[in-house]
Each structure stands twice: as C-alpha cells, then as structure tokens.
Amino acid sequence: MPSSAPVDADTIYDAVIVGSGVSGSLVANELSKQGFHVLVLEAGPGEDQTIRGYEKYLSRFYEATSKDNNSPYPANPNASMPRSPAVHSLAAGQPDSSSYLVQNGPFPLDSTYTRTLGGTTMHWEGKALRMLPEDFETRSRYGQGLDWPISYDELAPHYRRAERELGVSADVQDQAELGIPFEPGYVFPMQGLPASYLDQAVAAGIDGTGVRLDGEDYHLKVRAFPQARNGIPNAAYDGGKGYVPVGAVSTHQVEQGERCQGNNNCVPLCPVQAKYHAGKTLAKALAGTVGKVDLRTQAVASRVHVDHVTGRVSHLEYKAYADPGSPEHTTHTVRARLFVLAANAVETPRLMLASGLPSSSALMGRNLMDHAYLLTWGLMPGPVGTMRGTVCTSGISDLRGGAFRHGQAAFAADIHNDGWGWAGGTPEVQVLDLVDSMNAFGPDLRRGAVDRISRQLLLAWMVELMPDPSNRITVDGRYKDALGNLKPVLSYNIADYTLAGVAQARSLSRRLFQRLGVEDHTDYRPTDVGYVSYQGEGYVIRGGNHWSGTHVMGTTPANSVVDADQRSWDHENLFLVGSGSMPSIGTSNTTLTLAALCLKSAEQMVRQLRDETSAVELATTTGSAQA
C-alpha cells in the first residue's frame, strides 16, 4: 500500500528508486522478484491504487472544462507538471517562467508528463513500437545523430519481455515488413487491434501511393500500430502457452479492462484500464513475496549526495508533504546500496543538476529530444465514423527508414480516430461554432454535427529529431517550485534536418488528401504556439511528450552520461533509467524501448547487488558519514 509515512532512516535498502512510472515500476518489480528490498519514491499522489481512486481521476476528467492530457490529475504545486494550456508563444530572449516548466526558447515546446503514481503511462496513448535496427546506428549509416552502444539484436530479447509485461497487441507480419527482425515463430501476446472504419476508408484511397525520396521508391500501406492495449490473446504466444491480459488492478477484486472497449479516450485516461499503465507492474511488485517493495507517495526526491572519496551515491534526500495544497513539508534521508533515478527525461537530469552533478561529460540534461509533430486535417467526402475506437489504430510507417535520412528526417503518420481534437477542432468546438456562429439549431444542428465531426480526418506526422547538445534541461536558482526545488528550464529548437522532414510530410499530406478527395482544412497561423517558417512556408509544430536523450548512453565517460546498462559512468551505484538514456528515438514512441532498456538494466543491477560484498556496503556508509 502507498504510504506517506517517513522512511526509517536506519534502513539500508538494496535499492531506492525515484519515480513510480513505467521505468521505476519495471525495475522495482525485477529487483523484488530477485529477493531485494526496494523503496520507491513517488513525488505525486497515489490515489489510483484503488478502483475508487482511479475513478476519481475519471470523474475529474468528466467534470473538467478543459480536457487536456493532464486534466484527470489534480493540480499539485508540490510536484507540478507541464500542461498544454500553460504553453505560450515566446518573445525573443524572454524566458516564460509563468508555469512549472520554464521555457527558455527559442521554440516553445508543448509536451507534458504526469507526476502521479504510474507516471506518464496514466495518460500515454499506448503505442508500443520497436525501433528499426537502423535507428540504433544513424551516425554510422547516415552521418546524423548518435549511434547507440548496443544494437537492435542485443535489445531484441528485452523487447520481447517488454511486450509481455506491457501486453502488446500487434501482427508480426505488419512489423516485419518494415524491416524489423523477429525471432522465427514469434507472435505478439495479443492479436493486432482491428483497423477503424476510418483507417479502412483511408487505406482504400491511399494504399500503394508511390513516394520517391532521395532516388528511392517507397510504397505506402496503412497498417495497424502495435499497442499496449488489451485485445484478443494469441493462442500461439509463448510456444502455445497463450497469454492472459492484465485488466484493472486494485487492492480490491475487480474484473474489467481485459479488452479494449473503444472508449476513444486512451489519452488522457483509459476508463477501464485496458491500456497498460505502470500501476499494473507496480501492483505485482507490491504484492511480490520474494523481495519487498515499499512505496512512499508525496515524496519528492530533492538531492542526490555523493561520497567524494568513493564516487558512490551515499544517500538521497527527499521532501515529504501531507497536503498538496500546502508547501509544508519535512525533509528525510534515505540510504541504499543502489540508487535508481527513473523520474523521466526532464525530472531525472533536473534532480542531478539541482544536486550539483552535471556528469564529468557535462552532458547531463543535454541532447534533449522529442518528436516534432505536424498535424494536417481535413474532411473526408462522407461520414467515416470519426470519434470511435481507440485514439489511433493505424497509420503510415513506410517512411520510418531509408537512405534519405542522410539529408532529412524520417517520419510516420498516425490516423487519428479522435478527429481534429489535437488541432483544436474538438466536437465541442464544432458544436459551439454551429450554434454561436452558424446560427444552427434543430435538424440543421444535428446534420451539421455529423457533417463536421463524423467526416474528420487528422493525420499526425511524427518527425524525428536528432540529439543536439544545445537542446537541454537546466536549472536556475531564480526558478523554484512550492517546495523550494529548482524547476526545470527548457531550451529547445528544431533543426533544419527535422524541418526538411516536416516540409516533406506536409507535401505528402497534400497528395494523400488529393487522392482521398479530402477537403483540406489545415491552417497554420503565425500567432499559433509552435509556428515556424521553413523555406518560405509556415508550419505549426507540436510536441509529442517523448522527452528523451538527457542522460545519454554511450561508449565512454567522455561521450555519455551512462553506459549501455544505464549505469552512471561517474557513480557506480547509480543508474539513470528511462528514455533519457536513448541516443536517438527514430520514429518510435519511446515507451516500449525504454521498457526494454529497463529490463536489461535490471539484470545488471541484480548482478551488481549480488556481487558486491557487505564490506563495500560498510565502507560506503562509513565514508558517507565522514563526507
């Protein structure tokens, strides 16, 4: 059970994990399975460990007048989170510090994360894509970005474990056609989710479209995305053993969520928990009997202390608060043999930098990546049932890789079953416009709603962004949150390499709309947040919530913050885990890959915890007491 009681200062845990999101929960579960005593610190509240708590999120969402992707989660100045309505256009040279994430510019990034039990997997959409093998070596292959210190083949077994843990529904054939190798006979835990009627209408119009990029021909095909969302179990999974989907978790018996119901609300919250969230893994970790997992919620890690003799982390400080509405708090110290920072790619480097630990590479917080999203939207010739199904079932993935990546970013496109919402054209907006501006009522209003909503098509073009040391998270003594912790300061810009991909996506979108007979309603205005001009044409670029790269992994302490096991080069008992370790993200949503990385790292943590003698423990504790 989550508790906000202070940790016993005399306990030396085997591992302390900061963050209860997907990374932290996976690591906690793996270590606990091996018999270790683990403490998980979560900065936010933990009301979703019960069904009643989870339903509180749902009613908060229902009752919210602004239904942005953090609307189900309570405002909490003690562990604040970025929210879309708080992102504004920036004036040159003037940082916007009006909300938790300080935007230093020049580009204002509308990306969010969630600080609550289960982390951002509470509001994530659930796409669970493997990266392409070439994504691991973009520097050697295309002269762009950074190579990973490990290959796709080395990560593949961990991808398989991650697909089991997250519960992925997909068809192998569809993914294999993209050049992703799978072991012979592999099937995903669950069958691919059926394509929406909208997907089928788009596929009928565009499948086979030829695209020529850098002298090579590509042919488009609408295909389903792998999703961490419950579907029909594959009887052939695991050598014929099959798979049992994990539905809603709770401290009380509850049976729901073993199949997706098509609630069209993956973001910001699946009402039945058919979508994976880290609480599912955490529930297993807490229930485990081999080791022991303690969980403290409303406990904000505030400082990492290093023993300057051994270079090891000696202890961690955290601030505990009883009431999110009051900054009153107490500060506590916690000791462990191993420390794991799993707070996400913004909060982890923020904590390290606030602790005066920029890494000997000076790369802490740098190389920040996200996906640049370009939205294009229009109306299909007739009703296609928009606003049904999961938020997204299918898209275009054929341009995720290829030799053209020498000169421009790769990209993919999602077909949004939830229509124009992301572009600000929700059903609510349509009804208000019909009533207030079109003066429609009665039958005209009903017909108008069908005409304007059921025909909506929105393509979200995910364009890759390469690591750039000047895109970064820093801290600045001028900016503190309610508990006195330093707020993250973001500096971000979008390089021409990515913008070339954006322009290509826009031009391809025009062709696809022409094939489909779609009325193009795409509209980018210079006053829109995220407006950029590239080669004479304007675009609006949105963030993808795929924060990554900020404690980059590499081959030496000089070129990276962590090694291939996500272990800090500087501090041997410190692991920084999550998408912050990723040297590139290609055109994959980051969660499945970071889950695979965490499972890989957990193996190293277990080895390390087993190998270390008690003499080392004693030396460390004594050393830190003197330091």
Add this chain to the structure above:
Amino acid sequence: MSAQTRLEPFLAFSSRVTAFTVFELQGTGQAAAYLETVVGVVGEALLGDLLSIDEAIQREADGDAAVRDRLLRARIFSDERLGPVARHIIKLWYLGTWYALPKDWHEVFGSVEDDVTFVVSAAAYAEGLVWPAIGANPPGAKGPGYGTWAMPPKIPAF
C-alpha cells in the same frame, strides 16, 4: 409554476431546438438538472418569458416548421436578452456544459451570480447529445465494445 409544470415547456422547447424527441431528452436523465442549472443562473422570470414566447410561437406556427423556425429566430434567437440563453440551453443538451454568458449580456441585463463555465456533472458530460447525434460514445464513457470501431458508423436518423 411548479418544477413539474416548468419541466414540460422546457422539454418542449429543448426538443425543438436540439432535434431530439422529448422521450430522448428524458432518457438522458438530465432534464431536471439542466432546468435547475438555467433557473439557477438566469432566474425563473427570464426562463418563464422564453418559454411563454416559445408557446406562443407554436400556436402561431400551427405545425408549419418553416414559420416556426422563422419566428424562433425573430423572437428568441435574435432577442438580446433571450437569444444567448436559448443558445446556452442547446449547448447544455449537446455538451452537458453551462457556458458563461457573454460579457455584453451581463452589461445590459445585469451581472448574474454563479455565471461561470462549468460541466453540470460527470453524468451530464456522458449524456451530451452530440455523441448520439454522430453515432459515437462520449470519449471515456459508454465504451461500445471491442472491435466495434471497425464497422461502418450508425448515425441515427431523426
């Protein structure tokens, strides 16, 4: 007027301006809550005026839909005092949300306490009529079931 006698003309007007039957409006379970919301914000007198004018329009139109719509536009929707409230009643039914009245309405007809934008209740959100109008479920509620999204939409005739 008792709540029950007010409810009937309120539902009759609501049905005309939403193009959903009184039976369907009753089926949302929200009629009383919406009536209470409107009365709570703009007061009984204003709503009473709106509903009496609507009744007069019905008598005058005598079943001719074109005449009725013209009169609704002329006497209610274009009326500075009643128009914004009438539009807000439509929005209540379609979206389950009361929207704050425009600033110039307040300036002319006096400021009204409690006039802020709010979702009437969690249930009201899920009962918004825009969803049945387009043959879909409200996002996050009334999930129609695995795989239903692969079938053609069923947009109800009216």
